[in-house]
Amino acid sequence: QVQLQESGPGLVKPSQTLSLTCTVSGGSISSGSYYWSWIRQPAGKGLEWIGRIYTSGSTNYNPSLKSRVTISVDTSKNQFSLKLSSVTAADTAVYYCARGWQQLAHDAFDIWGQGTMVTVSS
Amino acid sequence: SSELTQDPAVSVALGQTVRITCQGDSLRSYYASWYQQKPGQAPVLVIYGKNNRPSGIPDRFSGSSSGNTASLTITGAQAEDEADYYCNSRDSSGNRGVFGGGTKLTVL
Numbered sequence: 001q002v003q004l005q006e007s008g009p010g011l012v013k014p015s016q017t018l019s020l021t022c023t024v025s026g027g028s029i030s031s032g033s034y035y036w037s038w039i040r041q042p043a044g045k046g047l048e049w050i051g052r053i054y055t056s057g058s059t060n061y062n063p064s065l066k067s068r069v070t071i072s073v074d075t076s077k078n079q080f081s082l083k084l085s086s087v088t089a090a091d092t093a094v095y096y097c098a099r100g101w102q103q104l105a106h107d108a109f110d111i112w113g114q115g116t117m118v119t120v121s122s
Numbered sequence: 123s124s125e126l127t128q129d130p131a132v133s134v135a136l137g138q139t140v141r142i143t144c145q146g147d148s149l150r151s152y153y154a155s156w157y158q159q160k161p162g163q164a165p166v167l168v169i170y171g172k173n174n175r176p177s178g179i180p181d182r183f184s185g186s187s188s189g190n191t192a193s194l195t196i197t198g199a200q201a202e203d204e205a206d207y208y209c210n211s212r213d214s215s216g217n218r219g220v221f222g223g224g225t226k227l228t229v230l
Contacts, residue, residue: 047208049219060218096164106153108170115164
């Protein structure tokens with residue numbers, strides 16, 4: 001079955017760019033009508049939708065992060081990535097990648113990665 | 123601030139029924155999906171669409187929607203249902219996603 005695995009530095013300095021990759025295994029990132037998302041969760045807080053990418057390359061971002069976020073996809077590597085620039089301590093969180101799908105009136109995230117902790121600190 | 127509002131905490135006696143709600147204007151147009159998250163674990167989808175359960179989710183979990191409110195109902199709550207529950211839907215633009223703030227469910 002399809003599995004997702006996040007990877008990337010666990011520590012990022014303030015003002016630098018956070019970069020994470022999600023590797024999709026057990027299936028092709030291009031198959032089916034799915035999109036691929038990033039979601040984060042600061043310690044002790046709720047989930048925050050960061051953005052998503054379709055394999056066509058089309059993206060949608062959280063308006064509160066839009067100026068700093070870039071999500072890209074590499075179908076040849078079966079991976080998608082997150083870049084978040086100019087990070088501050090407020091960006092410290094567990095970052096999840098997830099597979100999403102949508103029909104006319106609903107969306108759902110049916111597969112999630114295990115999450116990776118990213119700390120922003122000097 | 124979230125466009126979807128949930129009660130921060132709810133409790134239920136073992137074996138009783140509990141409803142967890144999620145309010146937001148976008149819910150008048152779109153269904154919510156619901157996620158269960160236990161400490162140290164990734165969220166798990168429990169309900170999506172009108173009232174659909176993924177394979178492996180017990181049938182004591184059900185979903186409903188009315189007006190601007192979506193609800194997750196657990197009929198006969200079990201100790202293992204103690205967790206945080208999040209709703210998710212589209213935002214007012216319909217082009218982006220948004221999560222509710224989450225509800226901590228305690229099973230007494």
